[in-house]
Every structure is written in C-alpha cells, then in structure tokens.
Amino acid sequence: MKRKRKFKFNLKKFLIGCVKLLGLIMLLVIPHELGHAFFMQVFGLQIKELSLGFGKLLAQTNIGDTLLSLRAIPLGGYAEAVSEFDLPLLQFLIMVSAGGAINLITASLLKTRWKNTADIIRFNGWANLLPIFPMTDGSVMLRKILLTIGVNKGIIVMIMALTSGIIVAVYLFRDTFKQYKRYREESKRLDRKIEQLNKEIQEYNAKIKEREKNG
Secondary structure: OOOOOOOOOOHHHHHHHHHHHHHHHHHHHHHHHHHHHHHHHHOOOOEEEEEEEEEEEEEEEEEOOEEEEEEEEEEEEEEEEOOHHHOOHHHHHHHHHHHHHHHHHHHHHHOOOOHHHHHHHHHHHHHHHOOOOOOOHHHHHHHHHHHHOOOOHHHHHHHHHHHHHHHHHHHHOHHHHHHHHHHHHHHHHHHHHHHHHHHHHHHHHHHHHHHHHHO
C-alpha cells in the first residue's frame, strides 16, 4: 500500500520563487512602461504618472511633474500622460506600440542566457500588441483607429469584443489547427504516392499488353 506523501512547506524555496516572480514582473513592466514614457516625451506630452502595479497606492515620489508610484497589485503597470489620446493617429500608434516593442527587444537580448525568461517576455510583448479587449495596448490602438475614422462607440465595443474572441479562439485551438495542417500535408503526400503507384501500374499493364501482342 502506497503511503501518501506529506506536503512540506519550504519557506526558502517559496521566498526564492517570490523574488524570481517579482524580478520577472519588473523585467516585463518597467521597460514596457519606459517605452511608452519615452515617446510621450518625444511627442511633447506631460507625463502624469508612471506606476508599477495597480490598485492601492503603497509608495510614491515625484520627479518634476511626474508621479512615480508603487501600487498593491504587482501584475502590470501603466504610464499616463496629459491629453495622450489627442495625439495624431501615427504618433499615438508609435507611443502605444513602443511598450510591446521594448518587450520584444528585451527578450532578444536575454534569449542566449535566459531562454525561458526571454520566451515569457516575448509572449507578453506580442500579446500586448494584439487587440484583446479591453486591457492590452493593441485594444487601445484599435479603439483609436476606429474613433479616428468615425466609427460609433457602441460598434467599436462590438468590434473589439469580436476581435478578442477570434484571437482567443485561435490561441485555444492552435493545436487543432496544427494537427489539421499536418493531416492535410500527410493526405497530399499519400495522394501523390497513390498517383505514382497508379502510373506504375498503368506502365506495367502497358508492358504486359505489348508483350502479349509481340508474343
């Protein structure tokens, strides 16, 4: 009879895991938000706040007119500027996409030594650029584009929700799509083999008939 293994809480491993997770979040969030902030400055916007985390304010300091804040939920962050949504479309798209682009650059710099960490950062970068309603940079860019061309706000919500659903469905069923693709490729390969065999059979039958005539 097998004995059930008793769960033993290892405080050291738990603390090391927390430190690693915090380090990963900082690698994700800080360069990402600095990418936004850099282009806010380039395009002449006043940065109101740069935040690490969401929710309740834990600590804060000011650099000029910019508030640097640390908040209770360390699962992201944000850069906020005055009148950022009033930027021309191209400048707005550059500013918003800069965060994800910085994540991709960070991942490429880390991939030789920390591949798993780089893969997570790369995934976050691409995911942020997709219009997954309502939180990603991609959804913000899509909303700006639709407003610029004069689409009704209610229709914008519907388009963003539909786009999000399609992206999530593609992600969830990606393995099924891959299997279907492999099946199609294998089916085509078998069809080519069958066609070749038919040709060989026809050639063989033709040779037999030719021999029968000559015999």
